[in-house]
Structure formats: C-alpha cells, structure tokens
Amino acid sequence: MTMQLTHSVSLTPPADKARARASAAAAGIRTEPKLVRIAVITLAVLFLTVFVVLPLVVVFAQAFSKGIAAYLAALSEPEAQSAIRLTLLVAAISVGLNLLFGVIAAWAIAKFEFNGKTFLISLIDLPFSVSPVISGLVFVLLFGAQGYWGAWLREHDIQILFAVPGIVLATTFVTFPFVARALIPLMQEQGTQEEEAAISLGASGLQTFFRVTLPNIKWGVLYGVLLCNARAMGEFGAVSVVSGHIRGETNTMPLFVEILYNEYQFVAAFGIASLLAMLALVTLVIKAILERHLDEGQP
Amino acid sequence: MGLTLTWLSVIVLIPLAGLFLRTLELSPEQFWSILSSRRTLNALRISFGLAFAAACVNLVMGTIIVWALVRYRFPGRRLFDAIVDVPFALPTAVAGVALTALFAEKGWLGAPLAELGVKVAFTPIGIFVAMVFIGIPFVVRTVQPVLLDLDPEIEEAAACLGANRWHTIVRVILPSLTPALLTGLALAFARAVGEYGSVIFIAGNLPNVSEIAPLLIVIRLSEFRYADATAIAVVMLVVSFVIIFAVNRLQRWARSRIPAD
Structure with a gap:
C-alpha cells in the first residue's frame, strides 16, 4: 500500500538529505506529488466517462425516452x-x-x-x-x-x-x-x-x-x-x-x-x-x- | 489432433485460402488498377491514418489510465477498472448508434462541441472518436499485468541513487513497460483498421472523405464487384498478418528482457 502515502522526495527540506532519502525509500518514494496524482486520476476518470460511461447511458436514455x-x-x-x-x-x-x-x-x-x-x-x-x-x-x-x-x-x-x-x-x-x-x-x-x-x-x-x-x-x-x-x-x-x-x-x-x-x-x-x-x-x-x-x- | 486440424481448416483456413485464390485470378494490372483507384486509395488512407492516430491517443490515455488504476487509490477505482472492458463486450453496432447519438449535433456532447464550431458526427473526426472508443482496452490490459508485477525495489534503488521521480519514471519504469506498450498500440491499431460496426454509423460515409476501407468492401460486394472487394480485403489482411507477426516478436522480445535470475 505504499502508493497511499503522500510523502514525496521533493517536499522534504534539503538539509537532512541522507535521512530524508532513507525514510523516503522506506515509505512514499513510489508515488508522485499530490497535484500530479490528482491530475492523472482526473484525466483517466474523465476520459473513461466521456468515451465509455456516457455512450452506455445514452443507450438507455434513448430507449426509455418515450x-x-x-x-x-x-x-x-x-x-x-x-x-x-x-x-x-x-x-x-x-x-x-x-x-x-x-x-x-x-x-x-x-x-x-x-x-x-x-x-x-x-x-x-x-x-x-x-x-x-x-x-x-x-x-x-x-x-x-x-x-x-x-x-x-x-x-x-x-x-x-x-x-x-x-x-x-x-x-x-x-x-x-x-x-x-x-x-x-x-x-x-x-x-x-x-x-x-x-x-x-x-x-x-x-x-x-x-x-x-x-x-x-x-x-x-x-x-x-x-x-x-x-x-x-x-x-x-x-x-x-x-x-x-x-x-x-x-x-x-x-x-x-x-x-x-x-x-x-x-x-x-x-x-x-x-x-x-x-x-x-x-x-x-x-x-x-x-x-x-x-x-x-x-x- | 486430426479433429482440431480438420475443424480449423473447415472454419478458418479454407475460407481464407479462398480469398487468396480469388486474388490470384486477377492479373497484376487489374489488381493494381483497383488498388490505385482514387476511391480505394482514399478509403485505405482514411482507415490506416485515422486508426494510427486513434491508436496513438489510446497509447497515451491508456498509459495514464493504467497508471491511475494500478498506482493510485480513488473512489470508484474498481468500477472504472471494470469499465475499461466495456468496448470489448459491447456489440459494435450498439457502440456505433450510442456514439452517434452522443456526438450528433443535438447530442449531449455534440451540442456543446457544435457551439465551439467542431462537428464530430458524420465527419472524419467521428471515425476517429469511434476508433478511440474501441481501442481503449488494449493498451490498458496489456500494460496492467506488467506494471503490477514490476519490482518496487528497482524504483527504490533509482531514488536512493539520487534520481528524482520524473527520471525514475522515464528512465526506469517506462523502458520496462515498452514491449507491453507497443503490443497494446499494435493491437489497438489492428482492431481500429478493421473496425466496421461502431464506425459506419458515425462516419457519414462520404466517398473519399469519410469512407473507411471495410465499408468500401461491403459496397463493392453489394455491387457484385467481387474482384474489387477481394483486392482491398487482401491488402488489409496482409497488414493484419504483419501486425500479428510483429506482436509475436514483441512478446518474445519482452520475455528475453526479463533477467534470468
């Protein structure tokens, strides 16, 4: 479940680099900054909604339109x-x-x-x-x-x-x-x-x-x-x-x-x-x- | 064993052989004049060009989708994971009428797009949209198992050695995904080139403008111009053979890249 952790390397202050890296390696290293994550999820969800969910909904909406x-x-x-x-x-x-x-x-x-x-x-x-x-x-x-x-x-x-x-x-x-x-x-x-x-x-x-x-x-x-x-x-x-x-x-x-x-x-x-x-x-x-x-x- | 081969021959091999025999009956000049006619060339160009463009969109969006599905947790993730398969399971004619209704000038998405001056249904953009739709599952489903199996240690090693996250993704993760990404691209392309049902409703089907090659085959058949239909079919068939061959080679390449530890 490492991807749930929100830490990222770039957000830690550079002062204590060695320790930061060690703790990052242990935890939140395998993920991206929060902004990137939100953007990727939004794009994926939006794309699937437009191209897959909406066509399905249209079928039923049209079928029951009368x-x-x-x-x-x-x-x-x-x-x-x-x-x-x-x-x-x-x-x-x-x-x-x-x-x-x-x-x-x-x-x-x-x-x-x-x-x-x-x-x-x-x-x-x-x-x-x-x-x-x-x-x-x-x-x-x-x-x-x-x-x-x-x-x-x-x-x-x-x-x-x-x-x-x-x-x-x-x-x-x-x-x-x-x-x-x-x-x-x-x-x-x-x-x-x-x-x-x-x-x-x-x-x-x-x-x-x-x-x-x-x-x-x-x-x-x-x-x-x-x-x-x-x-x-x-x-x-x-x-x-x-x-x-x-x-x-x-x-x-x-x-x-x-x-x-x-x-x-x-x-x-x-x-x-x-x-x-x-x-x-x-x-x-x-x-x-x-x-x-x-x-x-x-x- | 014998039974397998017999059944395979009856259902698949004899019909396909018939197609090639038919082509051999044509003289090279005839074959060439059919293929180099303006309408055929345009249909092939539309099918192959738009299919390639759609496959590229699928490559980019597929990578983003598979990343979100595998690496992140968000509400509805499992639902969206299941939804990726809808273009596989939904009959193509249903997809065709649904996309047309959605993108027609009075449709839910067509109306706002029309206000922006973009006409989707009954234009080549419509063909492109339908091809993107049917290609969605391929990149996602070929990359997903590879990304899931990827050893977390190599990413951690890269980070420990001082690579920032962007470098780790571009230099470490993407290269391990390349064979799967290319396989997905090739499969999406092959599917889009041959696609018929979901495209013809939204395409408008104007000769030379929005007429795809499979539709031209159907038109030639209905005019009883079997030779024309056969020649176009053979070109498309040869391309799909080349793609299968390329995909098989890609898979072998992918296997050879796994370290033998």
Whole structure:
C-alpha cells in the first residue's frame, strides 16, 4: 500500500538529505506529488466517462425516452421477437461448436508435444485480427452466386448465404478463438500428471477426461463460453455481409438495430440496443466473478 | 489432433485460402488498377491514418489510465477498472448508434462541441472518436499485468541513487513497460483498421472523405464487384498478418528482457 502515502522526495527540506532519502525509500518514494496524482486520476476518470460511461447511458436514455410502455411495445414487435430468437439460435449453435472444438484443441495443444505448435496457436488466433467484414467476405466468395461452390449449391437447392447457415458460419468464424484461448494457458499450467495417474490406475481415456481434466478446467471453460457468447450475440460486421438483411428471417439483433436506426425508429433501435448493452454488462459482471475463481485455482 | 486440424481448416483456413485464390485470378494490372483507384486509395488512407492516430491517443490515455488504476487509490477505482472492458463486450453496432447519438449535433456532447464550431458526427473526426472508443482496452490490459508485477525495489534503488521521480519514471519504469506498450498500440491499431460496426454509423460515409476501407468492401460486394472487394480485403489482411507477426516478436522480445535470475 505504499502508493497511499503522500510523502514525496521533493517536499522534504534539503538539509537532512541522507535521512530524508532513507525514510523516503522506506515509505512514499513510489508515488508522485499530490497535484500530479490528482491530475492523472482526473484525466483517466474523465476520459473513461466521456468515451465509455456516457455512450452506455445514452443507450438507455434513448430507449426509455418515450416511456416504458413505448419501450416494451418496441421489444414485443414480431420482427424484434424474431431477431431475438435468431440471435439466440445462432449463438447457441456457434458457441456449442466452438466449445466442443475449443476443448479438443486446447487439450491437444496443452497435453501433447508436436511440431508446429506455435504456428497452430497463431492460426487459432487468426480470426481475432481479421476485420469482421473480411470474415463475412470469405464466405461470400465460397458460397455466393459467383463463389466457388455457388453454382453447385444452386443446383442442389441449398441456401447458405443470406440464410441461417451463413450467419452461423460467419459467427463461428469470428468466435473461433475464445474457448481455446481461455483454456490453453490453464491446461498447460496444470500439466499432465493427474491424467497420467488416472490412466495408470486403469481409467479409460474418456473417464480421465470427464473425471479429471474437465473438473480442473471448468472455470476456464465457462470463461471462454462467456466471452464467446457475448461476441456471438453481438457480432455485426461479418453477419451483416452474409445475412442479406431479410426482415423477420435473417435479421439478428445487431442488424435489426441498424435497420431501425436507419429508419429513424430511435426508441425501437435503442430498445434492442439496450438489451445488447445489458448482455455486455452482465457478461462483464460474470467475467469478474469467474476471474476470481480462476485466480483462486492458481497455486 | 486430426479433429482440431480438420475443424480449423473447415472454419478458418479454407475460407481464407479462398480469398487468396480469388486474388490470384486477377492479373497484376487489374489488381493494381483497383488498388490505385482514387476511391480505394482514399478509403485505405482514411482507415490506416485515422486508426494510427486513434491508436496513438489510446497509447497515451491508456498509459495514464493504467497508471491511475494500478498506482493510485480513488473512489470508484474498481468500477472504472471494470469499465475499461466495456468496448470489448459491447456489440459494435450498439457502440456505433450510442456514439452517434452522443456526438450528433443535438447530442449531449455534440451540442456543446457544435457551439465551439467542431462537428464530430458524420465527419472524419467521428471515425476517429469511434476508433478511440474501441481501442481503449488494449493498451490498458496489456500494460496492467506488467506494471503490477514490476519490482518496487528497482524504483527504490533509482531514488536512493539520487534520481528524482520524473527520471525514475522515464528512465526506469517506462523502458520496462515498452514491449507491453507497443503490443497494446499494435493491437489497438489492428482492431481500429478493421473496425466496421461502431464506425459506419458515425462516419457519414462520404466517398473519399469519410469512407473507411471495410465499408468500401461491403459496397463493392453489394455491387457484385467481387474482384474489387477481394483486392482491398487482401491488402488489409496482409497488414493484419504483419501486425500479428510483429506482436509475436514483441512478446518474445519482452520475455528475453526479463533477467534470468
């Protein structure tokens, strides 16, 4: 707690320098003059208030600007309902797929040694650094009318683009790294001793996984799923490119926000936006709780 | 293992490979004429230029924020620490409409700014504001663990050897934070370059003035000019690969700087 102390070197009289330094080294040396501290805190708080707190407040202020009745009416529109349903469906599928893959990938990377491991990790990270629009574009190039498999798909009457499968694919792409990235460091730290012990005591591979590995990583799994879900429900750019914006059919909640906003239906737009903002806030609260559990798990 | 690779290929590698194959179908002249068209060049310049400016603001403000959060105690500190993550968690479309409402001419911040003669929404300044917003967490979150782990003894040693506080910060603390600061800068830049959702609402989207590269990709796609969209996408993709590579090197550099005691 040294930073709470207010002494600073410059404020002590120069007469007794040696003693001043000794006591400073013991106490308030790792801090700045009070004026500097106040300035830094004010700047930080002001910046975060303007750029983060105010936008959040605006969402709710606009959503309730015509009263609660108008807010509830906007959310119970059939198109709003179908957007909410589609978002939940897409998130459930993408999170499920990435959960399954993420656990397997993290397990392969953490528990086994093989060549090109670092390369594989960078590949898993790839979707994080690709623009969401490009994430959507790659699927248009594959499945679109002029795409590689577009003609074949049309012959067989399979609709991927501008339909739910395309939205699921694009969402899965952008949320690909979350679960694996949450688990890899955790599993690497835990090593393989417990699994080896279980196997040598006669447990089968699956038994080892469900009875030994999974309980050890459960908080990490939840953490990955949480972040994966937040991104899946909120993804805009990638989904926007592949969805075709068909009202009531391929509109997820973020896309519906855009449409309503462009039609100047501000109460409805910010109403849906407020649901997504609440999702973000709840995600952050649960994340803080999970982080505490993960810290406790550390030796 | 095989399963991992298969899944990775299906979801990530094949789609990305498709993008590069598409580009190879273009002749070099075609590729060049798309990229050197005025509208494309301007979109790329706007995206990269403003993203870099925003990342620099994030570097400075991120350093100030992380310093306040780690070194000082003030009411609401834990709350503000949690708030730093909001740009990560808030869906980009929501951030976009919220920032637009805030900075529009009749908005809470837009109105006073308009009186000063500054127009933010529907101008390049609006793009810059949105890019600053989404870049906030990167510098803070990459520097925070390093600053927390910093050994207090080296600061005390510097002070005991007669360095004043400013010297200690500039000569002792900042150099140990440099790799983390640069990593944060690179990540914020990469995110801002590719950002779409939070920017398009506030940007105004005038070609050559406030049209970002990702939006131009979307426009070209809606015009069925796939070649144009692909060429712009490849340029952006190559830049993000270079950034990932640079970040990985930075991390290795940071690790090599930890004394082996």
